[in-house]
Amino acid sequence: MLEPYYQQQENIITITREQGSAFAKQVADDFNPLHDVDAKKFCVPGDLLFSLVLDHYGLSENMEFSFVGMVDETSELVFPAEAEQFEVTSKEKVMLSVSRSGSNSKCSTLIDSLTRNYVEFSGTTFPHIIIPIMGEQQVMINPARPMVIYESMAIHMDNLDVKEVTLEAGQHEFSYDGKRGKINLRFNLLSEGQKVGYGEKHMLVSGIREYCQETVDDLIDYYNNRKSTLKA
Template sequence: MLSQFYQQEGDQVVISRQQGSEFAKRVADDFNPLHDVDAKKFCVPGDLLFSLVLARYGVSENMHFTFAGMVDETSKLDFPVGSEAFDITSDAKVMLSVKCDGENNACQSLVESLTKNYVEFSGTTFPHVIIPLMAKQQVMINPARPMVIYESMAIHLDRLDVKELKLEADTPEFNYEGKRGKIILRFNLFSEGVKVGRGEKHMVVSGIRAYCQDMVDGLIAYYNDRKATL
């Protein structure tokens, strides 16, 4: 499922601008300009790194991911032997820290189901969830420079003897002080109608400003236009 979105160069993984951009738009439905092929500061989607970890190490009952560095097309990623805590690095710089505990299952069906459901949920939270969530407190991101940074995410599964998962969004949370804030997006995981797990995605927002409906309308129109034409 992921082979078209990276290349193996010896013991290292490299992701081109085209591959990162294609994953963002075609798999995650994520049209953040940071993932455009011609972006001045291109960034590989964090959800692609998450997906590569699941594909390589399987699914554990408890998993926590901390995104520590910006991966671009020049990054040569080293994936170590799996353990309870390990780092994905590039030139000895930590890009993603992973912690796992509990039982582990490398079932391809489970891995692909969790990957697909989480990535679709994660990629579509902007603008459909984030903008209305901030609007409740009469603030918004800066439309000229929408800085929403993926900080961390965690997943807990009560059991691993399942092959298919369905993700449903839970109540999100937003708190801010001054121009910086934090968004927590929560979700539950179900198998055959029974809740079997839960998770959270944490994001940092900067450049917060007073809410303006005209600017919000323009930002959403810009986003929808990109989605329709790219």
């Protein structure tokens, strides 16, 4: 599933702007301008790094991911030998920190279904989840410079003896102090209707301002128009 979105020479993985942008739009349904091919500060989607880790190391019962550095087309990613704790680096700089424990599954069917469902959920959190959850507290992101940073995520599996999983949204949380805030997006993992795991995605928000419905409507219209244009 991931082969079109990276290349590997010996132990070095690289991702072009075109590949990162294609993954964001074709797999994650994520139209963040940071993932555009011509973005001034292009950034490889964190969900692609998450997907590559699962593909490389399998799915463990407990996994935590911390996105430390910004990966772009110049990054030369080194995936180290399997361990309970490891770091994906580029030119000796840490880009992603991973910790894991418990049993491990390398079932490609399970990993593919988890990857597709999580990435789709993660990629569509803006604007469908983030804007409403901030609006409940009468604040919003700065539409001129919407800074939402993918900080970390965690997954726990109660049962790895399943073939496929689906994802359902859980209870989300948003808190802020001044112009900075934190978003905690929770989800459950289901197999044949039964809960087999759960997870969280943590995001940082800056440039928070007072809520304005007209501005929010304009922002959502802009996002939807951009999405329909780029998908055409």
